[in-house]
Amino acid sequence: MFTKILFATSGSPASDDAARVAFDLANRYGAELEILHVTGVPTRAYSQVVKDVRTGEEVSIDENYLSCIGDELRSYYEKQLSPFTGSCKVTIVTGYPHREILRVARKSGTDLIIMGASTKGEDGKFYRRGMAGSTLQRVAKAARCPVLSVHRPHASYWGGIGSVVFATDFSKPASAAFTFASNVAKEMDAELFLFHTLDIEKGGMGRDLDQDEIENKILEARKRMHSAYVTQMPADFKKWEIEVWEGTPYVEIVKFAREKLADLIVVAHHASDPDLEAARIGSTMEQVIMRANCPVVSVNHSDKL
Amino acid sequence: MAKIMIVDDDQNIVTYLTDIFTDNGYETCTASDGSEALEVVKTEKPDLITLDIEMPDEWGPRFYRKLSQDPEFKRIPVVVVSGLAGNKYAIPKAVASLTKPFDPAELLGIVKEVLGE
Numbered sequence: 088m089f090t091k092i093l094f095a096t097s098g099s100p101a102s103d104d105a106a107r108v109a110f111d112l113a114n115r116y117g118a119e120l121e122i123l124h125v126t127g128v129p130t131r132a133y134s135q136v137v138k139d140v141r142t143g144e145e146v147s148i149d150e151n152y153l154s155c156i157g158d159e160l161r162s163y164y165e166k167q168l169s170p171f172t173g174s175c176k177v178t179i180v181t182g183y184p185h186r187e188i189l190r191v192a193r194k195s196g197t198d199l200i201i202m203g204a205s206t207k208g209e210d211g212k213f214y215r216r217g218m219a220g221s222t223l224q225r226v227a228k229a230a231r232c233p234v235l236s237v238h239r240p241h242a243s244y245w246g247g248i249g250s251v252v253f254a255t256d257f258s259k260p261a262s263a264a265f266t267f268a269s270n271v272a273k274e275m276d277a278e279l280f281l282f283h284t285l286d287i288e289k290g291g292m293g294r295d296l297d298q299d300e301i302e303n304k305i306l307e308a309r310k311r312m313h314s315a316y317v318t319q320m321p322a323d324f325k326k327w328e329i330e331v332w333e334g335t336p337y338v339e340i341v342k343f344a345r346e347k348l349a350d351l352i353v354v355a356h357h358a359s360d361p362d363l364e365a366a367r368i369g370s371t372m373e374q375v376i377m378r379a380n381c382p383v384v385s386v387n388h389s390d391k392l
Numbered sequence: 393m394a395k396i397m398i399v400d401d402d403q404n405i406v407t408y409l410t411d412i413f414t415d416n417g418y419e420t421c422t423a424s425d426g427s428e429a430l431e432v433v434k435t436e437k438p439d440l441i442t443l444d445i446e447m448p449d450e451w452g453p454r455f456y457r458k459l460s461q462d463p464e465f466k467r468i469p470v471v472v473v474s475g476l477a478g479n480k481y482a483i484p485k486a487v488a489s490l491t492k493p494f495d496p497a498e499l500l501g502i503v504k505e506v507l508g509e
Contacts, residue, residue, distance in 0.1 A: 302481045309484070322508070325467060
């Protein structure tokens with residue numbers, strides 16, 4: 088399922104929870120793991136002088152410097168690296184984090200990018216605080232492969248994927264997300280929950296829908312889930328369930344995943360949505376990533392599925 | 393051969409549905425109340441259940457709740473066949489809800505589609 092995983096790390100505690108998932112997934116599924124750290128942001132174009140993202144100082148980049156950082160990173164992850172049986176590569180580059188992550192992912196033929204959702208709360212860092220996950224936003228928007236992010240310390244997991252929640256709004260990117268979710272569920276022999284939220288705020292057109300209307304729409308949505316997704320599933324895969332709840336999408340998704348003790352939530356990314364609000368990850372997707380009790384995968388394109 | 397279970401306290405409906413299904417090549421089994429339906433499911437292991445809502449001892453939704461809590465049987469598709477108004481809201485996870493008197497052709501169409509024929 089995953090042959091090449093790219094773990095993009097800040098090399099700091101902010102990425103620890105994502106690290107746990109990255110090492111566990113790579114080990115469990117025998118994937119090649121590439122650990123990428125973007126260490127310096129250029130101060131001027133074509134310059135060898137960069138600003139070290141951790142110290143904020145200007146340094147000159149040379150082979151030595153990069154390899155020192157590589158060693159630091161290896162020792163930071165020593166506990167996970169020593170029992171790691173698969174192939175693991177450490178890549179240190181300079182540049183703008185999101186650009187380098189995308190570049191390396193493309194070059195390495197990555198199937199899955201794993202990263203922490205933000206470095207919010209870390210002091211003295213170059214990374215911008217306050218804007219939750221600007222690197223994640225940009226990576227998720229442009230990546231050709233799924234991007235898995237972990238935001239809360241316990242939104243991590245050990246032990247394999249047994250329960251996958253696929254949250255859909257029936258959009259086109261959601262179909263790509265579905266392909267990913269069902270592939271994962273089938274390969275890991277996990278239960279797959281297909282979940283849709285009936286948005287009662289937006290759908291209400293300024294008035295409260297009465298309950299019969301809501302339940303009618305739920306019934307319609309269930310049928311739509313069936314024809315849009317269940318028909319695409321392999322005939323021998325039976326461990327799926329459809330659920331439609333009314334409410335505010337991100338709230339219902341988080342609650343549902345919590346209820347189903349999900350190991351993974353898969354959502355579509357609306358990068359190409361003309362509605363800027365939806366395209367900015369600061370919408371249902373961002374809220375789900377920030378609030379979920381488990382890792383969240385955003386799928387944008389069906390290229391690398 | 394797919395097996396359909398008919399749950400209804402009205403013996404006429406049970407006979408009628410049994411005839412329709414056997415005429416179309418299905419095996420059938422029946423239960424006349426929600427209270428005995430789960431045992432029948434365990435013995436017969438049907439591929440699809442048609443379920444009445446109003447039954448004297450235990451009504452449809454109560455049986456459905458028990459069915460959906462059983463990991464082996466929770467995925468058996470259920471078609472509600474009932475005379476109760478608003479029956480389509482009674483068991484939201486049913487694959488379809490028909491109101492009596494129902495069109496047998498419509499029911500057969502649903503059954504064929506659900507069983508993937």
